[in-house]
Amino acid sequence: MSSAAVPETAGKSIVDGYSAQELMTVVMARELRSSDLAVTGASSLVPVAACLLAQQLHAPDLTLILPSGVVNPPPGRLYRSASDGRWVTGAEAVGTAYDLFEMSENGRLSVMFYGGVQLDRHGNVNLTATGLRPGEPPRFRGPGLANTSFAVVSGRIILFSAGHSRRTFVEKVDYVTAAGHLDGGTSRRDAGITTDGPVLCITPLVTFGFDDEKCMQVRSVHPGVDPADVVARTGFPLRTDHPWQLTDAPTETELHVLRTVVDRTGELRATT
């Protein structure tokens, strides 16, 4: 379906192009606040870069904690492994699993980032398994999640996905590894969870927000992306009764700071 009378013009990039990961980083950084205590997880190059970029641009007091417990690693070189020991050099503190445990039990963190093997329309995250049959092993076993609890206690959740396909974006996850809005509506609150849950989801094609029923809807489509493609590659229905907004392309300043301060070795531009 072609639907959605979206401006066809799409992206004029500012500094001869940018990678999908750079765009996602910039978009995510704009959502972060100076008061945030942010914790990142596995395979989280984009969220880490976004936190470091936000610190440089508008959120100088943001605290970034890596899943290894490293507090406020310095900007400069992005390491692809979430727990890379080289993040320690120049960081402000080195915590332990016990520090992360304290953080989850006391709900100290304000924003957590999750990707998923599956993400559903209510923002639930599956990293555990798909093809579950009672009494049988799963058809596909994922990595699992170290911090299920962070989805419960974190002030808000920002979802992201390196890819955008019907395999990832499904109507309902096979297993709720990290609680999003569960069955939508008030079901998260009804389950006794008092935090905001997912507030947006950033993909290479769009930024999703959540409507009143806590269903994912396109908040803005990225420059150069065909809305029909978004609909075709999303495994749940999207509202197309009014034109989608266009994501603001990265500004010259955002890209400049990203490339010269946060990611000097160009990891976000690398193809793999």
Added chain:
Amino acid sequence: MTAAAGTSRGRSPARTSKLVPLEEAAALVRPGALVAIGGLWFQNNPSALVRAVIRTGVRDLQVVAAPPSSYAVDLLIGAGVVSRVYAAHVSFDHLGLAPNHRRAAEAGEVDIVECDEATVLGGLMAAVEALPHHPVTSIAGTELTRTSSLAARTPVDGLGEVAAPPAMRPDLCLLHAQEADQYGNIRHFGTPFCDPLFAKTSGTVVVSVDRIVDNATVRAEPHRTVIPGYLVDAVVEAPYGAHPAASQGLYPHDEEHLNAYLSAGRTAEDWRARYLRPWVLDRPDSADYLAAVGGPDRLDRLDEVVA
């Protein structure tokens, strides 16, 4: 001659060294044991120890690992020596899924106990506190509360029924750190993560380190001792003993080697033929292993090539 007379001549009794050879330490792992694996993801995996444990032929191990785990846990599963795993997350991080963990789970060959950091840490906290269980409130509303044996519920004043992971007391833990003296004073250069908790909760504590330092070096900076010697039973000198994982502060993970592991891991047969046999079973000599992965010349320069 009395003991008093002996000391009066200035001859104090010798303090006992905890240094043991790699194979001797590996032999401490008995069949059926619950073994804790230290480090996290690609950091501080007790890799040399785990390879040596596999070579002993021990079977039927239960494994608990830091909530994010990787190579060492996947290697044990692939070698067929594990019957149950308590590991919240097992992956090769940005490089991909853990092939043997995935395969064993999909075949139903290993009991993968659903858990997360809160449930594993809760169990360790209970052991630290010498209590039967340690309630955790943070997993309320998640599927874990319905599916995990670690999430049995108990009433807590003012909170109603709360998930309460039972005490987790490993029979033995295998850790890797950067430095220790011969008395088992352990120094981590980066995050110790779960290692101190494993050391406090395990019946036997075995630590490999890249290098042994003098006791005087430890005493010069006592605040740098992360796990004091009274908690430690055995220290193994294992230069590059975390490889292909990283030893925080000394060398990063070896991405080329890990990718070769993953590539071999596409089928169980391939992995056994191209990884388990050549890198573990047929390579018992540590110096031989080190030479085969490029030696210090290559490993000391990984920072230049690993992104």
